[in-house]
Structures are given as C-alpha cells and as structure tokens.
Amino acid sequence: MSDAGGDALPPGKSFPIGATILPGGVNFSVYSRSATGIDLLFFDSVDDAVPARTIRLHPQRNRTFSYWHVFVPGVRAGQIYGYRAYGPYEPQQGLRFDPEKVLLDPYGRGVAVPKAYSRKAASLPGDNAAQAMKSVVIDADDYDWEGDEPLRRPFNQTIIYEMHVRGFTRHPSSGVTPARRGTYAGLIEKIPYLQQLGVTAVELLPIFQFDPQDAPAGLVNYWGYSPVSFFAPHAHYSVSGDPLGAINEFRDMVKALHRAGIEVILDVVYNHTAENDEAGPTFCFRGLENETYYILEKDRARYANYSGVGNTLNANNAMVRRLILDSLHYWVEKMHVDGFRFDLASILSRDENGVPLASPPILWDIETDPVLAGVKLIAEAWDAAGLYQVGSFLGDHWKEWNGKFRDDVRSFVKSDPGMVEVVAARFFASPDLYGSDNLGPEQSINFVTCHDGFTLNDLVSYNEKHNEANGENNRDGMNDNRSWNCGVEGPTDDPAVEQLRQRQIKNFFAITLLSLGVPMLLMGDEVRRTQLGNNNAYCQDNEISWFDWSLCQRHADLLEFVRKLIRFRKELNIFHDGHGLSLIELLHYARIEWHGVQPYQPDKSYDSRSLALTIRGPTEALYVAANFYWEPLTFTLPPPPRRSVTNWRRVLDTSLPSPEDFCSLPQAPLLETNVYCVQPRTIVLLAVELEAPNRRGAAGAPPSEDK
Template sequence: MDAINQESLPGRSFPLGATVYPDGVNFSIFSKSSTAVELLLFAAPDDPQPSQVITLDPKHNKTFYYWHVFVPHLAAGQVYAYRVYGPYLPDQGHRFDGNKVLLDPYTTAVVGWEHYSREAAIAPGDNCPQALRSVVLDPTTYDWEGDIPLHTPYANTIIYELHVAGFTRHPNSGVAPAKRGTYAGLIEKIPYLKQLGITAVELMPIHEFDEQDARPGLRNYWGYSTLAFFAPHRAYSYSKDPLGPVNEFRDMVKAFHKAGIEVILDVVFNHTAEGNEEGPTLSFRGLENRAYYILEKDPTYYSNYTGCGNTVRANHEVVTRLILDCLRYWVDVMHVDGFRFDLASCLSRGKLGHPMEDPPLLWSIESDPVLAGVKIIAEAWDAGGLYQVGSFIGDRFAEWNGPFRDDVRRFIKSDSGAINEFALRILGSPDIFSQPDRETNRSINFVTCHDGFTLNDLVSYNDKHNEDNGEQSRDGANDNHSWNCGTEGDTKEVTIARLRDRQIRNFLTTLLLSQGTPMLLMGDEVRRTQMGNNNAYCQNNELSWFDWSLIDKNADLLRFVRGMITLNQSLELYQQERLLELSADDHKPYLLWHGLKLGKPDWGENSHSLAFSLYHPTAQEHLYVIFNADWKPLTFELPTLEPGHGWHRIVDTSLPSPEDFQHPQNAQRFQKATYPAEARSSIVLMSLPTQKGRR
C-alpha cells in the first residue's frame, strides 16, 4: 500500500462529496476541528484494506474547514472512505477516532455490507475490514427518457404509505425470488397500485440505514436509522453492482411516473444511526461531532428529542446546507416528487435544542426554488414535547393530521364526547388549520400509518401485543383508541367478524369522504394484520410483509376501497382548495349539518350520529352522508330534491358486497323520505337524474 499518491492535486472545497470530472475525481469533506485526514481508496468493495492511502496536507488540501483533494484518473465506481484524526475529548464534544473508517456524508452509494459490523464501529480498535465504504457516482450518465415531474395537486392526490421491501417480500407476492423486496420488485406491482387508484406512494425510509440498529437478535426493518442521506438502501436493490441501487431506484421512479404515480420519500433528518454516547462511529460523529449533533450542557451526552439516542443539529449552518443539498439531489438527480419529514418539529430546534420561532432550515426548504414544485409534508411533532400541528412554519408545508386519526377512531368506536371533533375533521380541521388562505388538502388525513395498528388490528385488538419485539410490550403506543368488537384477536365468531368488517368500511368511508388529502397504509385495503403488534419496526418477516393471498380472501373489501377512491377522485366536491361554506350558496360548494331531522344535528356529549349534505352548484353534485356510530338503528330524514332527481344509494356499509358500494351509474334509487341506518353504519346517497331506464 502506498503511503501517498504522488499524482494527487490540492483539489477544491466545492462541491462537497466526490465529484467526477473528465480527468479525475475531486473529494471534499467538512471537518472543522480535526488535525489530519486520510482518503482511503479501495480496489474492490469488499477488500479488507485500502489499496492506496492519500494523506491530506493541511497546508495544501484544506480551505477554511474543508479538506479536499483531486485524484487524477479516478472515475465513477471508485470505492473510498476516510480516516479523520483529532482530539477525543467527549467532555468537550470531540469524538475523533482515527481507528474508525468513515463514510462521506455526501456519498450517493454505500458498499461493504457483507462484512459490516456495528459492534466493530463501537469497540476500540481499527474497524477497516468491517467498515462501510462510499462509492463515486457520475449522476449525468442515466437516461431518464424524457421523464418530468408530475406535479399532481394535493386536491387530486391519494397517498399510499408503503415499505419498499415489505410490499413484495412475501413468498406469495408473485415476484421472482431474487427481486422480492427490491425496487425492481416494486415496479412489477405498479399495476396493482394504479388499479387501486393511488396517485402517490409515500415510501418508508429508503436512505441507507443500519439494519443492525436494533435489539440483539432483531433487525431494523422500518429504516428510521439513517447513516447516508444521499444513498438508496442497498438491501432494496436487485442489482449487486456498486452503483446498482442508484440506477434501480431511478428505474423505479421512472416507472411510477409513466403510470401517473408520484414518489414521496419519508426522510429522517432528525437523528442518525450513530445513536447516543455509546453508539458507533460511522460518519458524522467522527467528522465533527459538535456540528452535526445537539449536545447536552455536559457535551459528553447527546440531546435526545427523537427517542432514538441523538438529535441532528439541523440549524447548524453546515448541517442545514447538507440537508438542502440532499433534498435538491433527490429532486434534481433522482426525480422524486416530494418528502415527508419524520419528526419535523426537531428541525425547528436551534443549535442548543431550543425551539426557534423562525428556524433557518425550514424557511430555506419552504423557499428553495429547486424544491418549489415538490410536495413537502411535515410530521409536526417530536419526542421532546413539541407539537406543532396547525402551527408549523410557512405557507407550503402540508401536515400529517394526527387529530384526524384520533378523533375519527374515537367517534367510529362510539366514544362519548367525540361528535364535535369528528365533524371538524370531516370539514378539513378548520380548528387546527385556521389560516384563511390555506389549502384544505394540505391536511394529510389518515386513520392508520406504519407507526401503530393496521386497520384490521384497530378493530381486532384492545391492547398492543408487542412481545416479539423483546421489550415485554413496553414499546409502542398505549393509547390507540382501538376496539376489538367483542373479543381479542382473530375470531371465528360470525357476528364479531361482520362487525369488524363493517367498522373497517366505516373508517375508510370517513377517510375518503373528508376534506383533505387521504393517506392509506399498505395492505389496509385487504386487511393486512400484524397480530396486534403496533410497533413492528424490528419485524422483518411475514408479520410485517404484504400477504398477497389477502387480495383474493378479502376481494370484497378491495372492491369497496377501489370504488371509494374512484368516487373521491371523480367528484369536484373532493378537489376543493378552500373550506366549504357552511350555509347554502348558489356559487360556492357548501356543507350543511343534519341529525335525525334535517338541519338539527345533535352536538351533545352522548351523540353518536351525524348527517350532512354536500352540494357543488357549478358541478351539480349533491351528496347526503350519514354516519351512525350508535349501537342501535336510527332513521334519518332526507332532503327533498328538485323534480327529475332522486336519491341513489352509493354506500351502505351495513349491506353485503356488492351492495355495500355501487358506482353512480349502477346505483339503486331510494324513494322513501327517510333512511333507516343500521347500527354502526355509514351511508352515502347521491342525487342523480331519474332518467328512463334508471332504477
């Protein structure tokens, strides 16, 4: 191994990362307090030692806080890493360790997983044979075939949250074994999503993450353990080439776009895989610990506003730049359509962890011209107590509506005192999103997501059952607003099974008939179950995977969901960008509340039913919707229609399939003046012309 490469040149500080030029590669990293840096070049991804070590001279290879070097004759595909030397003084926030091989924070591909050891990155001593390495990428060589962003408005969007691997990992997925759990495998399932009516997939974390970041004997499945923000996760790649994940991911995005489906990434900029003070040294910690992380008053310890051991110092100037560069990269180079920011409130914390009124990072994301056309969605809370739903900064951020989840669950399972909040959620949550010019559809409505019960389990379990996670069920949320409908878990009791089936349809009807952008969880449309586990982050097995046999087993529910999505997408009433009027208006869409009697809703503490009229004068759309969450049947008075029109039943969740949902062209006319709503049912009636030949 050469001690130094005589051909290397000083290079320059920008761009950060590894940049390919016709005659070589420029490398640049930020490290303010280090005293020496070595660039390691590997002949092959799995070589235990580098073939060449280039020692950077601080006089020639350092500008301000940036270390850089230009190496002629290198090209895309070159494997590299760093050693960075400096003080190891945890009580001062320094954790330099020249024994540890480090990833470039700007790396776009990571190799070395076959021999990687998280423990080796924690234990004293040299970890080079078991360390991860970066790969040089030339982003200009991919053929996008004219691919352009879709820019689907929120008002026309149906989001489907899915796990890239879990969607096709199951042996019954129909995907070839080698492609199961990969970007390539997901491409094969795009027709299913298209037929379902999905317009955007929200992918759980695909940034390179550490699967070893879990309890002994388990694997990190969800991916909320990032170690390289620019790199697609290699384990999701069918291609084994060093740059395979990058091109395969782009193939996937291109295929989704051809199908008219956007790709939104769940991004985790609030913490990293390096954990707390007992965690591994993989990249950021060994480059400049005090810049990348929020530290406690005693800087030996990491501030933990994430529940994951550390908190990224997002509003440090260098970290802000990294995050913005990363977002631009995924939009410009990888063509993604948007981002969902995990624990986004962490990104509003200042350098010392205090909440900021005007956080520079978030305002930069809001105003960045490269990001101007993409969806930006905030999970507007963190584990440190910040809760900013409805008050998140800026004009562009959409927000996960946590109260929608909780209030809809409470009403559908017949809790007392839930009626007022339920009505507000249907209307678009104006009590939460009170800005007068805010788009209603920037409320991302969901009943379930990856974090918690599936929809099947929401109606099948009163309590979480997380024993397989190895924490004696101490993990996961305790307050789920769930109801097992009479018995815990799976049952053969016909009455309970039918009630659960009806409740699932009630939840889905509410989700798809509320103002806002609906989000479905992977598999809810066919009753995917996690057997009561509401925190399956470490369950990379059939407990978490999409079981494709459920498509046939629960074909009736799948038909119902497809129909409801089609109804949502076909009506102007559900493509509104402003709140509906709450009084009759000849020019604007409006909503009128009702109870058992027209115009007389019951807002009392013990009310479990609500009806409303929806009318769009211009589009001539008129719906009458009933939600009966009571445990007894109730009869609702119907509005009188103009001559030549009649009420036609689109939805009645108490009826068996296919009567539970009928498309408008096939809908049965209902000619009585009142409608008998069965206990725990949802009804949708549509005013349609009573033409000759229509029933």
C-alpha cells in the same frame, strides 16, 4: 500504498462537496472544522481490511477553511473509498475523533456494505476497516431518463399510499420474480395493482441507506429510520445488492411509477442518524465533526435526544442546513422524486440548545427554496420530546400529517362519547386547525393508520398491543391506540364479530376517502393485512410486516369496496373545483348543511354518536349519515336540491354485503321515501346528480340557488 498527498496530487477544490467526477478523475471534498488531519482511503473491495491506497491530506495544501480536498486522477465511478479523521478525543468538549474508524463521506452518493459488517465494531476500540460500510463514487448523470419528469399533481387530486419497498413484494405470495422480491424492481412488477387500486402517489418508508443492525439483538431494523447517508439509496433493496445497481434500479422504479401516473414521495429522516447516543457507533458525522452535526447536552459528552433514538441532528447549524438542502436537491434533480414526508419534522425547529425557534432557518430554507417549489412537502408536525405543532407548522408550502384526524376518527368509530362536533371538523379538513390562515383543505393529510401503530385490521381486532416479538417485554410502542376488538381479542371464527370488524374497516375507509383534505392509506389495509397486534413492527422483517398477497383473494370484497370508493372520490367535483380557494372559502362554496336524525337539527350533545350532513358541488349533491350508536337510527332526509335530476340514490351503506355496499351513482338504487334506517356502526352515503344551473353568480362564486 500511501501517497504524499498534497505533494503528489493536484490539491483539488472545496466545491462541490463529496466525490465529484470531473474530466480525468475525481475531486474529493469533505467538511471537518476541528480535524488535525484527514486520510482518504481507497479500497479494491468493500470487504478489504487494508486500503489499497491511502492519501494523506495536508492542512496547508489540501484544506480551504474547513474543507479538506484533493483531486485524484484516473479514479472512476465504482471506486470504493472512506476517510480517517485525526483530532482530539475529548467528549467533554464535544470532540470524538477516532482515526481507527473508517468513515463514510457525508455527501457520498453510494454506500457499500461488507459481508462482515458490524455495528458493534464501529462502537468499540480498534480498527474496523474490514467491517465498515464504505462510500462509493457515483456518476449521478449516467442514466437515461427518457424524458421523465416529476408529475407535479396538485394535492387536491392526490391519494397517498404509504408503503415499504421490501415489505410490499417480499412475501412468497407476491408472484414477483423470486430474485426481485423485496426490491425496487419487485415494486415495478406490482405497479398494475397500484393503478387498479387507484392511488396517485406512493409514500415510501425510508430508502436512504440505513443500518439494519440498529435493532434489538437477533432482529433487524426493518423500517429504516436509522440513516447513515442522506444521499445513497439503500443497496439491500436492489437486485444486485450493490450501490451502482441500487441507484439505477431506484431510478427505474421512479420512471416506471411516473409512466403509470403515480408520484413518488420519500419518507426522509433528517432529525437523527444511526450513530445514536454516546455509546453508539462511529460511522460518519461523529468522527468528522461531532459538535457541528449533533445537538449536545450542556456537558457536551451526551447527546440531546428529541428523536427518541439517541441523538438529534443539529439541523439549524449552517453546515447541516446546507447538507439537508443539498440532499433534497439531489433527490429532486437527479432522482426525480415528487415529494418528501419529513419524519419528526418539529425537531427541525430546534436550535443548537434544543429550544424551539419561532422562525427556524432550515424550515424557511426548505419552504422558500426554488428547486423545491413544485415539490410536495409533508411534515410529521411533532417530535419524541413532546413538541406538537399540528395546526401550527410554519409556512404555506408545508402540509401536515393530521394526527388529530387519526385520533378523533378512531374515537368516533369506536363510539366514544363527545366526538360528534370534533369529528365534523375533521370531515371538512379541520377548519379549527387550518381555517385561520387562508390555507387550503390540502393542508390536512388525513389518515387513520400508518406504519407506526396498528394496521386497520388490528385496530378493530385488538384492545391492547402485542409486541412481545420485539424482545422488549411489550414495553415499546404506543399505549393510546383508541382501538376496539369488537368483542374478541385477536383472530376469531365468530361470524358476527367478523362481520362487525369488516363494517368498521369500511367505516374508516369511508370517512378517510370522503373527507376534505388529502387521504393517505396504509399498505395492505385494503385487504386486512395484520401484524398480529404488533403496533411497533420496526424490527420485524418477516411475515408480521410483509404484504400477504393471498389476502387479495380472501378479502376481494373489501378490496373492491376500496377501489370503488377511490374512483368515486376522483369523480367528485367538490374535491377538485375548489383549487386555489382557502378552506373557509371552499366550505362556503360547498354549501354544507348539518343534520341529525331530523333535517337541520344536528345533535351535538356529549352522548350523541350520530350526525348527518349535506354538501353540494356544481354537478352533484351528497347526503352522509353516520350512526355509531349500537342500535339502528331512522334518519329523516332533507329534500334533494331543486336542480336534482332524481330523488336521493343510495351509493354507500357499510352495513350491506358486497356488492350492495357500494354502487356507482348511475346504478345506485333510487330511494322511494324520505327516511332511511341506518344500522348500528354504519355510514350511509346518498347522492344525486344536479342539472346545470340556469344562472351563475359572480366569477369564482357558486351558482345562486334556492334551497
């Protein structure tokens, strides 16, 4: 069926962009500056090869400036639709119109995937209607939030757990209802585990609808860094498998997590799309306005590739800026998410020629946007083309994944020389990176592992990556892992090696959770999840990537250690009382003193592998000793502060077996001497409670006290 378009239907309006449900029907609006014609296609089924209705939009009646629009009476939520765009195919001019391809709506709130979906069909000549993903009309207001609101927890009270929606519950051992494994609903069933662990936020790997076929032949895109939509939740993560189910199941998950006191942070990909390079498929942006949405090389036929996956979104173009902001607003206002982690965020600083801007419009738009004022913004402050901005990403609102924390802590724990002084800075939220602009300690998101790279178990079990399963002859993935296998490559039955690996894992957790800044943990590290040495498991939707829940019993001692450590961090006032202080002010407030094996004599030499420190909050004092030498070292302890209730108590010693490795402060053993023998590759934490001070300093200052 074909309509005369502007002659038969109300012309509609250019705003809002996308498919908007109004009284009596739906207004459709799509941006294309260079198109000569647009068809709006309606399908009865996502699998249909022929549209049930085609509405041709007239340039005179259905176009306002660069927006094509029409109002269609009688259309409701659930209607499947797409576009065809007509115009020149002139790659050398940056134009790639192909009316044989069914195109997604860039503002579509839902995406339907046909059984015969084919990435290849979207890349080759010919009509791909039966094999194309299609948009779905969504009523974003048709949901009962039951009073839910984003939690707005301060960063200095946040502990992040990076996880994959599907991988968290897909394994048969998850105990989740079989039909819900690997879904938003399945994650809800495991919320009690997250509560018991003690994390306060989940950071979900991409849940925007992505192309699962953007992977080597025979494999699938598991991570999801291959978006086709910036508004639609991934339908495959819903029990129903359809777009309408996905949007409500996602919101059910958010609401349930909020009720449990857990925030939801989305890992968002605004730096590239699944359309990839000049040989890639045409899904949406390429077929509507290629030179607007992408950064092109000088010859205009090729795509700039600062993302490492074929193309780069032209983020500082006015239309793309609007798209990104509208997407962020949607996820905050309609989906109630609490924050965003921006993949390869430094790309967003590049102009249409790929040159980094000193004051990038899109980053300042996000920084100053009132809708996003209470939202967590986290930047992965680098890109795949060498732009590295850790410590220099703009603004006060943005926080940063601290890649230097990851690298330096890994080197220190594997006993590399020359690391003592630099890791001391990492322990205190990296003042060398963030101490000069009155920024707080929460500027640094501290992590040792994330989805990209080794798991914590593999970091202490492999010297080399083992990515053969990815089908790229082990060429993919990072080569600089700063890992150490503790003497044996891969799994082993040697009890001495296993004991050392367990100790090293506890060391990594101790440093991450006792450091100032915002800690981030990787899904399953707390029970030694392994990827068998694969440090780039983006295409492994199988047991290599899934959380094996039998590990919770096998490594119950480590799980309990991490739970106790998280609980201890939450109870420490030093991590909370400095809210509003800059990092430099907080370090002064905390009264830090540095030591070596002798009090007040830190050894910062190149060959040193040990350090110690004391830090005082208003109600407790801590002494931390780290020995990453391969022999025991005896540390002479400084005297506890004068207001101490008792002598030092041993809270943590990573060389000890469970449950002696961690004790709560009231139950911790009391030391009877002023020395402590720290075993090789071990971290020790001593603590003491302090009496209330008798006098106070000026407002906002710590109480005065003699040493």
